[in-house]
Amino acid sequence: MAEYTLKTPLSEEDVRKLKVGDKVTLEGVVFGIRDANLIRMFDGKVPSPVDLTGAACIHTAPNVRKVGEGKYEPVCIGTTTSSRMDRFTPGLMGQYGVRAVIGKAGMMEASMEAMKRYGGCYLAIVGGAAAWETERILEIEGVWWEDLMPEAIWKFQTKNFGPLIVAMDSHGGNLYFDVKAEAASMLPEIFRRIGAE
Amino acid sequence: MSKIPVSDSFYQAVEELSKDLYVKALKDLPPDVRVVLKDTYEKEETETGRQVLATMLDNIDIADSRNRLICQDTGIPIYFVKVGNQLSVDFVRLEEAVVKGCQRATVEHPLRSSVVSPFKRQNNQNSSGYRIPSINYDVVQDNDKVEILMVPKGSGSENMSFLKMLIPAEGVRGVKRFILETIAQNVGANPCPPYVVGIGIGGTADMCMKLAKIAAVTRPIGARNPDPEMAAFEEEMYNAINDLGIGPMGLGGLKTALAVNVEHAYTHITQNPVAINIQCWPARRAKATISFDGKFEVGY
Numbered sequence: 001m002a003e004y005t006l007k008t009p010l011s012e013e014d015v016r017k018l019k020v021g022d023k024v025t026l027e028g029v030v031f032g033i034r035d036a037n038l039i040r041m042f043d044g045k046v047p048s049p050v051d052l053t054g055a056a057c058i059h060t061a062p063n064v065r066k067v068g069e070g071k072y073e074p075v076c077i078g079t080t081t082s083s084r085m086d087r088f089t090p091g092l093m094g095q096y097g098v099r100a101v102i103g104k105a106g107m108m109e110a111s112m113e114a115m116k117r118y119g120g121c122y123l124a125i126v127g128g129a130a131a132w133e134t135e136r137i138l139e140i141e142g143v144w145w146e147d148l149m150p151e152a153i154w155k156f157q158t159k160n161f162g163p164l165i166v167a168m169d170s171h172g173g174n175l176y177f178d179v180k181a182e183a184a185s186m187l188p189e190i191f192r193r194i195g196a197e
Numbered sequence: 198m199s200k201i202p203v204s205d206s207f208y209q210a211v212e213e214l215s216k217d218l219y220v221k222a223l224k225d226l227p228p229d230v231r232v233v234l235k236d237t238y239e240k241e242e243t244e245t246g247r248q249v250l251a252t253m254l255d256n257i258d259i260a261d262s263r264n265r266l267i268c269q270d271t272g273i274p275i276y277f278v279k280v281g282n283q284l285s286v287d288f289v290r291l292e293e294a295v296v297k298g299c300q301r302a303t304v305e306h307p308l309r310s311s312v313v314s315p316f317k318r319q320n321n322q323n324s325s326g327y328r329i330p331s332i333n334y335d336v337v338q339d340n341d342k343v344e345i346l347m348v349p350k351g352s353g354s355e356n357m358s359f360l361k362m363l364i365p366a367e368g369v370r371g372v373k374r375f376i377l378e379t380i381a382q383n384v385g386a387n388p389c390p391p392y393v394v395g396i397g398i399g400g401t402a403d404m405c406m407k408l409a410k411i412a413a414v415t416r417p418i419g420a421r422n423p424d425p426e427m428a429a430f431e432e433e434m435y436n437a438i439n440d441l442g443i444g445p446m447g448l449g450g451l452k453t454a455l456a457v458n459v460e461h462a463y464t465h466i467t468q469n470p471v472a473i474n475i476q477c478w479p480a481r482r483a484k485a486t487i488s489f490d491g492k493f494e495v496g497y
Binding site for chain 1: 245248249252253255256257259260263265266267268269270271306307308309310311318320322351352353356369370373374377378381382385386387388389433437440441442443444446447448449477478479
């Protein structure tokens with residue numbers, strides 16, 4: 001299992017070399033996206049107000065302090081459950097050129113297919129560890145769609161953002177599916193032991 | 198017996214504490230949760246599991262030393278309010294004080310307001326709205342205090358709630374199978390494992406889910422159901438769930454459940470309900486006990 005430090009924006013080559021289990025630390029910009037802004041972008045068909053080519057996007061809605069018109073300071077930035085956003089990954093990668101999704105708990109078939117086809121990856125961060133994550137964010141550089149607050153689109157400048165674990169790669173690997181299959185295979189034996197066959 | 202009247206300073210204390218407990222719960226993890234996470238880290242054998250757990254412990258340290266929130270999800274604010282039966286309390290004023298404290302925490306800290314109206318998704322930016330915060334009242338016998346337990350309930354875990362109205366013919370076997378199949382197939386990595394699994398057994402459908410919630414979020418880690426039959430069931434489910442190998446953040450490893458807590462009630466002759474509610478690894482809670490004159494103690 002390899003370890004990489006990658007500078008954003010990411011290239012297809014950056015992402016194609018990653019395999020499930022590798023560790024990645026990002027340097028540079030990470031965009032914050034999630035439910036409400038993705039629903040507007042894809043169901044509402046309102047184009048993204050910001051160029052996401054090569055972007056690393058994290059599933060988040062932060063706690064912030066407003067310090068001026070369109071200016072915010074981080075209070076607490078952490079990561080939400082990714083599975084709700086599964087159906088948006090093909091559009092993010094195919095239409096907008098996003099290369100990495102950072103999240104927790106993984107995504108499913110639609111995202112796996114998009115990662116294979118366009119060259120993308122899923123980088124697992126530790127959910128709930130928002131104090132740790134906030135320490136790695138230098139500043140909030142931009143915000144779009146403030147009417148969706150806190151589910152605006154955010155641009156974070158980061159340093160030493162990781163280590164993140166490559167949990168889904170562009171070769172069809174999905175660590176969560178492996179763990180889930182293993183858990184399912186344990187069930188018959190567990191049922192036998194506790195008298196629930 | 199005449200009841201003890203409460204003073205204006207009592208209601209002021211309720212408001213201040215409803216504010217302070219929300220922020221405290223978001224920043225200061227209870228000692229029992231810290232201990233079990235450290236123990237889980239020390240016993241973990243997989244490299245990925247150890248890395249994930251080390252980050253969780255690191256996160257707790259950073260939250261302490263930098264006065265930061267542990268998790269960005271400020272949750273749906275839930276207040277469990279226990280009122281001693283010896284007090285004469287105006288419940289309308291009590292509720293106004295809790296709601297105001299909750300709103301002030303959000304605006305004054307500031308915190309992310311994580312609650313919206315269900316259809317229009319309108320956010321009042323103060324963590325409150327129709328019927329929210331969730332306030333749950335209980336009356337306690339032979340008691341002259343008000344206890345407020347505050348729980349910010351994160352969505353990663355709350356979205357993984359399940360109820361099954363099993364039938365009597367499915368028995369305890371059906372209950373066990375439902376719990377394990379649901380954890381293995383539906384819950385899995387989503388609510389930030391290692392988590393607390395709250396299980397409700399019996400009652401009506403709504404009561405069963407409420408029991409699961411109480412089991413998941415109010416009990417310190419390590420406290421067992423006082424009924425030996427239910428305590429044995431907790432132990433059996435704890436071992437079985439941890440044999441699934443879902444592990445820290447669902448990336449594989451030894452510990453999936455920090456605890457399995459069961460709350461139960463009698464049910465109908467035709468019913469056999471079971472409910473699951475999960476609390477994520479930052480099992481956040483903060484508590485205060487308030488006297489009639491507004492004096493108080495704060496804990497977990």
